[in-house]
Amino acid sequence: MSLSFDNHAFKAAQSAVKTFFQKNTGPNSGVSTTAVVVTTLVGLFAYEQYVYLKKKQNLPGPKYKIPIIGALMDSMNPTFEGYLSKWKSGELSCVGVFDRFVVIASTCELSRKILNSPVYVVPTVVDSMRTILCADNWVFMEGKEHVEYRKGLNVLFTRKALGIYVPIQDRVYTKHFKEWLALDGKSEQYQWRFRELNMEASLRVFLGDFLSDEVCSTISQKYFDITAALELVNFPWPFPGTKVWKAMRARQYIVHHFIAGVQDSRKRLSAGGGVTCMMDAWIKSMNEDQVKGGKMFGDREIALTILTFLFASQDATSSALTWAFQLLADHPDVLARVREEQIAVRGDDVNGKLTIDVLESMTYTRQVVKEILRLRPPVLMIPYQTKKDWPINDNYTVPKGAMVIPTTYPALHDPVAYPEPESFNPDRWGPEGHAEKYPKNFMVFGNGPHHCLGKEYAFLHLIGIVAQASMQLDFVHHRTKDSDKISIFATIYPVDGCIMSFTPRA
Incomplete structure (x- = not known):
């Protein structure tokens, strides 16, 4: 601040x-x-x-x-x-x-x-984000400019585009599952391993193989500096050694390599190459729309926008993944029903590759993911700032320049919308439940003009990991006295870091 x-x-x-x-x-x-x-x-x-x-x-x-x-x-x-x-x-x-x-x-x-x-x-x-993400980043736009910019991004999250991303994600899941199994059932904190899986899945979906394994690894490490700078209050000037300064350095490194990837993608597509990732799909779409007068995004704009996708997906989805594995391991009856559904929707090929058609048929698994996000919402609050005095209700006027913060957790734990709100009950989202009657409470992905563009992308990503893990892995959550306590590091995690062990599933 x-x-x-x-x-x-x-x-x-x-x-x-x-x-x-x-x-x-x-x-x-x-x-x-x-x-x-x-x-x-x-x-x-x-x-x-x-x-x-x-x-x-x-x-x-x-x-x-x-x-x-x-x-x-x-x-x-x-x-x-x-x-x-x-x-x-x-x-x-x-x-x-x-x-x-x-x-x-x-x-x-x-x-x-x-x-x-x-x-x-x-x-x-948070105040430092304009310094870290750059003040001209699209997420800080308002009004018509913001609306028009978002329209140019919708093509990245169509069903057709999401179908392109699924095989990329599946390859990343398989790679990381093998790494977990190589530990031979050793128990350890998996919070950071879930984060690494999510980071690589994001980078490969967004930029494909335009980033080397070494660069992906470095980005994953440097992104910690951005996460650490997400405190509500930070030292306001980016002097060397401060969190904001470190976050700026991380952003510079990431954007530099993103721009290089954009340039490589343009060259490859110009030479007749096919679409291999989100960035390819975006550039190809722009090339096709150019004759129609569509918006053309520059290299830096693309790089900064993809950085915001990473910003939006990384910490929140890593949190959701951590709670997903913990809650499924702690509720074997729910995990058993997920596995039953996988066998039902996959037919004879129970270990087959994922497709968007298969993912969309996983009704119960989607209920499970939705309940995970309700019970342990990754984003607890979304800071805004008032542009002028605002009579927000009959009793109070928020002064101009104040930070005003809407919260998600209370609405997602409202006992009227969600009876026994502290219980993990995916059936509340099913035909016999009534949670779907209260859509206004489910603000996990925000609401209004700045709601999350990648909502369905996030759902399919989480459903895909849960689905593949349920078929390929057996996993145990080693509970401690801190397993159910919540710590805050940009998003929410179990205090003990989620101690688990994994073995192959026959």
């Missing part, structure tokens, strides 16, 4: 301090400089409290703000329990960090209202 104070307030305070010093300091004033400094600081801190309380009004939240830093430590070391406490404190709550005033919405109604109010708010992710 920025450390800059409200300009008007700061200039007024600065003028007052200057006047005070002129009148009360000097050899004949009789007032010590120390006394003046202390008095001035007390006055500034008092004014800071006044501004905070004026914005807070009647909202639940800290009664007073710690001078200058506010709730900095809580923001830098967030806990799920802390978030839960905020959500339970009221439909709106607040906190102050540095000069940033943060309003948190906990109800489904208010969260959807924020997501669908582009007149009042603009997505911010």
Whole structure:
């Protein structure tokens, strides 16, 4: 977050301090400089409290703000329990960090209202993201410009395009399953192995073989720096050694290699090559639409856009994968039904290659994935910033420049929509359940003009991994006292890192 104070307030305070010093300091004033400094600081801190309380009004939240830093430590070391406490404190709550005033919405109604109010708010992710992803990145566009840009990306997520990606993903699954089996049933933390599978699947779908194995591995390592910079509050200036600086360096490396891949793809397609990945499909589509006056994307635009796809998919899907394996291992009855469905939809070829037709026929497996995403939503909140004062309800007006945050977890654990919300029950999404009657609660992929373009891509990816793992692997979750506790590292994970072991399935 920025450390800059409200300009008007700061200039007024600065003028007052200057006047005070002129009148009360000097050899004949009789007032010590120390006394003046202390008095001035007390006055500034008092004014800071006044501004905070004026914005807070009647909202639940800290009664007073710690001078200058506010709730900095809580923001830098967030806990799920802390978030839960905020959500339970009221439909709106607040906190102050540095000069940033943060309003948190906990109800489904208010969260959807924020997501669908582009007149009042603009997505911010976190303040450092404009520095990391580049301020001219398409995700920060608004209005008609944003709508038109999204239209140019729809071709990447059609059913035809998704069908191209499935065999690429399946090859990655097979590769990583072999690596897991090579451990001969040894138990270890698999959270990071699931992340590696997901990263390689994303890179190969997005850029195919235009990236070497070495570059893919380096990107996977460097992307940790981007994830680490996703804290709600970060040191605002990218000085060497800071998290934001490291994230910028990671982005520069990734985009450099993405641009090289774009250029290689253009050359290969010009020479008559076929489509092998998302980038190929995108460039081929642009070449075909050129005569129709369609939007032409430059090399850097393509690279930055694919970076945002990686940004959107990597941490969230890695979280979902981790919980998927843990929950399936902990619920053998559910896993058994997944396996039954696999045999039913695959016919005689139970170990055959995946196709989009086969994936779309896995009705129960889709219910399982949907329940995983409901019970353990990877994205708990989506920060926005107000463009002007916003009377969000009859009782409160969010001030201009505040961060306003819609949340997903409370809506996804609403007992009205989802009876016994803490239980893992895929049948709630089936014909006998009634979860589908509450589509507004299922905000896993956001809502409004910035909803996730790759929703179906993410579903098919998770369904595919669950399907192939259920047929090719036997797996055990080694529970600990921390297995069900939630830690936060950009998204949510089991505190113990999900300790598992894998063996071949006959």
